Amino acid sequence: MLPILHLGPLAIQTPGLIILLGVGLGLSLAERQAGRYQVNGSYLYNLTFAGLIAGVIGARLAFVAHYPAVFIANPNSLFSLNLGLFEPIWGILIGLVISGLYGWRKRMPVRLTLDAFTSALAIFAIAFHLAQFSSGDSYGSPSNLPWAIELWGTRRHPVQLYETLAAVFILFLVWPRSTWLRISGQHFLTFIAMSTGARLFLEAFRGDSVLWGGIRSAQVIAWLVLAVCSWILGKYQVKPTSIP
Amino acid sequence: MLAFKNRHRSFINILVLGLGLIWIAISSVGQTFTDRSIPAPRRGFLAPDFSLINLDGQEIRLADFHGRPVMVNFWASWCPPCRAEMPAFQNIYTEYEAQGFVVLAVNSQESRTTAVDFAQTRALTFPILLDEDGNLSSRYQAESLPTTFFINKFGYISNVIYGGPISEAFLRIQVEKLLEEVP
Numbered sequence: 113m114l115p116i117l118h119l120g121p122l123a124i125q126t127p128g129l130i131i132l133l134g135v136g137l138g139l140s141l142a143e144r145q146a147g148r149y150q151v152n153g154s155y156l157y158n159l160t161f162a163g164l165i166a167g168v169i170g171a172r173l174a175f176v177a178h179y180p181a182v183f184i185a186n187p188n189s190l191f192s193l194n195l196g197l198f199e200p201i202w203g204i205l206i207g208l209v210i211s212g213l214y215g216w217r218k219r220m221p222v223r224l225t226l227d228a229f230t231s232a233l234a235i236f237a238i239a240f241h242l243a244q245f246s247s248g249d250s251y252g253s254p255s256n257l258p259w260a261i262e263l264w265g266t267r268r269h270p271v272q273l274y275e276t277l278a279a280v281f282i283l284f285l286v287w288p289r290s291t292w293l294r295i296s297g298q299h300f301l302t303f304i305a306m307s308t309g310a311r312l313f314l315e316a317f318r319g320d321s322v323l324w325g326g327i328r329s330a331q332v333i334a335w336l337v338l339a340v341c342s343w344i345l346g347k348y349q350v351k352p353t354s355i356p
Numbered sequence: 357m358l359a360f361k362n363r364h365r366s367f368i369n370i371l372v373l374g375l376g377l378i379w380i381a382i383s384s385v386g387q388t389f390t391d392r393s394i395p396a397p398r399r400g401f402l403a404p405d406f407s408l409i410n411l412d413g414q415e416i417r418l419a420d421f422h423g424r425p426v427m428v429n430f431w432a433s434w435c436p437p438c439r440a441e442m443p444a445f446q447n448i449y450t451e452y453e454a455q456g457f458v459v460l461a462v463n464s465q466e467s468r469t470t471a472v473d474f475a476q477t478r479a480l481t482f483p484i485l486l487d488e489d490g491n492l493s494s495r496y497q498a499e500s501l502p503t504t505f506f507i508n509k510f511g512y513i514s515n516v517i518y519g520g521p522i523s524e525a526f527l528r529i530q531v532e533k534l535l536e537e538v539p
Contacts, residue, residue, distance in 0.1 A: 115518060116499040123500035125518060182525045189525030196517065196526050248398065264401060265394035312376050316383030320400070331380045338376060342369040 113248045113263060127243035134239020135164075138232030145288040149228040149296075155218050156228055163211030170210075171203025223297035230299040234283035237307060241279055245272035253319040269317040278310035295348050305341035308334040392512070397496040399516055403428070403507045406492050408462065408485035411472055416460065416485055419511075424456040425534030426507040427527075430487075430498040432464050433474045438502040441521035442478050448527045449482045457531050459483070464501060465490045506530050508537055 117124045139160055146153035175197050176183045176190060183190055189197065215225055244250045252260075252269030260267040286303045312334040315321060321328040395404040403426075407417040418426065429445065431438035442461075449459045459482035463471040468486055475484050487493055496505065504522060506515040515530060 115497070118499075123519075125500075179525070179529055182528050186523065186525040186528070189523040192523035192525065194517075194523050194526045196515070196530075197523065264396040264398050309372070309376070313379060316379065327380060327384045331383065335373070335376045335380060339373055342373065346366055346369060 114246045126246040130239050130243040134236045138235035142229055142232035146228045148288055149224040151225050151228040155220055159211050159214045162214045163207040166210035167203040167207025170206030171198035171200055174199035174202035226300035230286050230303045231288050234286055234303055237279040238276055241272050241276040251319050252317050268319055271317045274314050282306045301341050301345050305338055308337040399513050401513055403511055403513050404495055410483050410485050416483055421458050422511055423509050424458050425509055426458040428460045428505040430462050430464050430493050430501055430503045432466055432501050433470050435501040437520035444524040444527055446480055448531055452531050455535055460485055462487050464493045508534050
């Protein structure tokens, strides 16, 4: 666990740094590989940035709408860098809508755009799990296994590392040059299916799961997403549309 | 051939989903969840107890504030964001002290004289504690300054903020949430 990276007088939050590196690396790879999917690389880049910026602004505005009296009393806080002053779910939704509108305006093909974006998502997933390892978030359940790590007062499964390894394996499978993925939309759906499959399996080793009547909620959601992906992938196989 | 391949894949899909359901059932039996009563400087865990001397030389113990929401802030006078967030802490403390809100500002590894000068210059009225050897900062893993812990009435950490300055709006929301919790 390394939440803070000390570089001389600077104290950098390691999770944030890892996430930024992941986003940058993922986007540059997606932009370079976009042509392979007949998607304009610049459009893909702009679509992502439009979504990110709209997401950040939207998340802050949603938070302000939730607590208007607080911001009327402290209007300067509207521009605060505090991460706690965001509504992440609204930010994601608004970011997706704006990205979708951009893609629609530029007539970008949906399935191929998602495929072109898959490698960025796969790299981001690796960065996300490494960031969680550095911050100690999403920690594992207590364990006496030889590779258990000391975290938050006891020895635990290094579940963030399990998830990182799974994400690396998934990146390898959905790498843009994979020859076994030939149907448009298949890269993206395979990534989602494998990621949710990994989550379904690895959630069992988490120590902070949210329970629904004794069952881990993340596993139930992951199973449902996996089932939907399997069904759509099955449909695709009936009428295949090949990537050139 | 294509139909056979599709049927074969459908069988695999059903098998995977079935195994998934079995795994969900297996992993919900005999699960070993975290005992959050283990003291750890982490959101959701019991705040590690401590005892430090304030600027008047009196011993202040975290456990003495059980039943009241507490904000523990690690700071130093040389740290610009620590200096920047102190006025907000003072405003919020003045406003919510009567409702039971407690601020414990832990000075990290500076002398008593430095801390006294700092508090007097800024007219700070909340308790300032001295962690001259840095032992508590280390136990709370406050590797960078400022680091702020919000502790609820039951002694559990509800939020941890690394870095700053924390805005007054954020503070107000945190404190109101903590005060709303019913014991």
